Amino acid sequence: MRAPISWIKEYVEIKEPAEKLAEDLQFSGTKVESIASEGTEVIFDFEITPNRPDCLSVIGIAREIAAIYQRKLTTPSAFSVTSVEKEEKSVQFEVADKKLCSSYSLGVIDYVKVGPSPDWLAKRLEKSGLRSINNIVDITNYVMLEIGQPMHAFDYDKISGAMNLRTSKIGETLVTLDGVKRVLPAGAIIIEDKEKIVDLAGLMGGENSEVDESTQTLILHVPLYNPLAIRKASQYLGLRSEASNRFEKKLDPNAHRYAFERTAQLMGEVAGAKLVSEVTSVGYPHKEGSLVVPFSLVSEVLGISISKEQIKNILERLGFATQHQVDKADEFKLKVPTFRTDIEEPIDIVEEVGRIYGYNNFPKTLPSRPSVVQFPRQTDFEGKVRRALALLGLKEVYTGSLTSAKILDRAGIRVENCLKVANRLVIDYEYLRPTLIVGLLLASSANIERFERFSLFEVGRIFEKNIEKNGLPSQPKKVAGIFINYDFKRAKGIVENFLGKLGIGSLEFMATENNSPYGSTIAKISSVNKSIGMLGSIEEKILTSYDISASTYAFELDFEILRSLQSERKYKPPPKYPIVKENISLFVNQNTKFSNIRKAIRKGAGHSLFNLTLLEEKSVKGKRSLLLGIEYFDLFKTLERRHIEVIREKVLKELVNIDTQPRIS
Incomplete structure (x- = not known):
């Protein structure tokens, strides 16, 4: 927001040089973006944070200066409108939904002489970044900059019958003051009379009701609109203005009455105007x-x-x-x-x-002793997780916690199962992610044309609906990954390898029911009877919506459970004596789990088992044919044939017990 210092000085005494004033304002939280000089005038350009709409006004800035320097704030007087001697004209105004316009002031002003603005008014607006149009429009802009409350003036004689405020329907049109015919979205706030739309509320008035040189009577409307509706329409239509910038924020609910009175006063002084109707003020006064x-x-x-x-x-x-x-x-x-x-x-x-x-006035004190920076154990573990996944070839991505209904729908997730943000800043992004896989799918879609095969991971929080912790929604931290153009075995192997690097063993992958966005192949991962997370394929229709044609698998694991299960990896010295290798072929049923086969071999071989590897897998006549590589060793001696035969017999016996058909090769 731009404002000449001479204007600010009308409300508060300023003795300090411009640079000193800017520095003191900055220390108090009001940032001065730049200071410019135009002749003898100094112009400040302020950067106002979204939570301080009161500072989007010259009086608001003056109030801050008065507070900093302990000086008196003088606000401009405005005549108090209680009633008019004789109501000459009136206007009927209806609001379809009070949520669209919670409060406003409205009245009719007559005997208007529209013409060029006086020099002081035109120059003050130009130095504030607004061009002069005519005295009436300029006064509405002047009061907006002075008080921070936007408003709009309609030509009374161009309005047919009662005015009504409602939301627009898709396809409705309005030619705005800039001469552009705009096709309106659903949900924009509009004002209409009995024949036509006359205002795109909060953004720009209609050409069919504008105040021009022929205007003698006008309707002054000073509203408080729904900020979200204004922001959404502004973004959709690409319309931004000083007025919309203010309407998008939570304005003073009492300012509309004072702004009306101040505007009517200035119109009387500058344009010879006179109030000829009762002033309607809805939602006023608002209680402090x-x-x-x-x-x-x-x-x-x-x-x-x-x-x-x-x-x-x-x-x-x-x-x-x-x-x-x-x-x-x-x-x-x-x-x-x-x-x-x-x-x-x-x-x-x-x-x-x-x-x-x-x-800057806080006392400067040195610490009594050097501080020792200790990273929390959680931070150490998070780094360990990231390093382990990176070493396995996955690339880390960072995606936002906010998501939209459209994105959730593409991922097959129902919005009613997601947390909605109460006061969102980005219009379309109104939900909090229920899973990291939503963001990973978006990231994959952005990279699918560049790489034939790739894998991504993310560590972050998700947000669970209806599960509260300390009065707040549960926000568990998750570790998730996605594999593009991988088969299940390879994806599962990487997940197992990752968990192994964290020292988490005794893994079980149990088939479970379909749970979007996962497809038909989905496994619940657990260790020592603790559920860690899920691994599964992504539904084909979901992949299609992201333009991904390759087979895709994803996993999502609970960070805190991983941390509780982690253990330090124990390294063993290489065996002193030779390792004996042999292969075993197995015919097993399609539903036989590899974890059961591993358990049987470990039980049979005992401490003599050094390593077990799945070398090959085929489907033969409705069964699975597996080729396993087994390595045996002994800590204290060289294994001879007779030792191997004893171990082998025990292994084969255990394999037969789980309904497999083993054969030594």
Whole structure:
């Protein structure tokens, strides 16, 4: 937001040089992006954070300066409209849904003389980044910049009958003030009369109701719109303006009345206008909020001692009304002004005290002893997980926690099973991810044309609906990966190898039911009777929606369970005596698990088993033919034929017991 310093000086005394003022504002949380000079005028360009719409006004900036330097804030007067002597004209205005426009002020102003703006008004707007149009439009823009409340003026004689505020339907059109015919999306806020749409609310008025040189009577509408609806329509249509920038935020619910009165006053002074109707003010006055704050909280959080009088003084300079709690010496009650829509909790008050007191004024103290930086064990383990997956060839990606209904639908996940963000900043991204696989599928889709085969992984939190922990939704950390153009055995082998690197053994892969986004091949992974996670194929229809034609498998594992199961890998010295190798062929049923075969061989061979490898697998007449490589050894002697035969007999016996047909090769 641009503002000339001469305008700010009308509301607060400024003695400091521009650079010093910018520095002090920055220390208090109001960033000055740049300082420019135009002749004798100094123009500030402020970067206002989204939670401080009160500072999107010259008065808001002046209030901050007054609080920092302990100076008086002088606000412009506006005539108080209670009633008119004789109501000459009126307007009927209906709101279809109060959620679209919670409050507004509306009235008819007559005897308007539209023409060029006086020099002081035109120059002030131009230095603030707005071009002068005519005196009426310029006054509405002037008050918007001064108070922070946008508004719109309609030509009274171009409105046919009652006005109605509603949401647009797909395909409706409006030619806006810039002469562009716009096709409206569903859900944009519009205002219509009985014949036509006359305003794309919060964004731009209609050409068919604009104030021009012929206008004699106008309708002044000062609304408070639904920020989300304005932001969504703005992004869809690519329309951004000073007005929409303010309407997208949580504005002062009481400002519309004052803005109406101030505008009507200036129109009377500049354009000879006169109010000829009662002023309708809906949702006014809005009650101020209140908070009870312990004095001790300020020093506990800020780490410095600030007196009670200093705290109260700072808050009163910012517009808060403070009242000491008689029955509770450590607490004070304060009323939150309606323009501070960002203040919700006692901790917000602590921040206000800290920033105006000045973080640069905090005493500088050296630590009593050197601090020893210790990384939490969780951080160590997370690094171990990342290194293990990277060594196995997977590439790490970072995807956002926010997702959209469209993305969830592509992944086969129902939105009603996902957490919805209450106050989203990005219009379409209103849900929190229930699984990391959603992001991995998007990342895979972006890379599928570049690589024939690849694998990705991510470590991050997911968000579970209806499962709460400490009053908040459960946010477990997960480890997930995706394999593009892999078969199940290879994907399973990599997961086993990964878990082995973490020292997690005794793994079981149990077939389980389909659970989107997984397809028909899905296994539940567990170790020592603890469920670790899932590994499975991705449904073909889901892959098609991501333009992935190759066979794809994914896994998602619980980070905390992995951490609890990890163990240090124990390294053994290489055997002193020769290793004996032999192969065993097996015919097994299709549903026989390899883990059962491994257990049988380990049981039969005992301590003599050095290594077991699956060399080959084929399907023969409805059965599986496996070729296994087995290696035997002994710690204390060289194994002779007679020793091998004894071990082999035990192994074959155990294999027969699990209904296999072994054959030595």
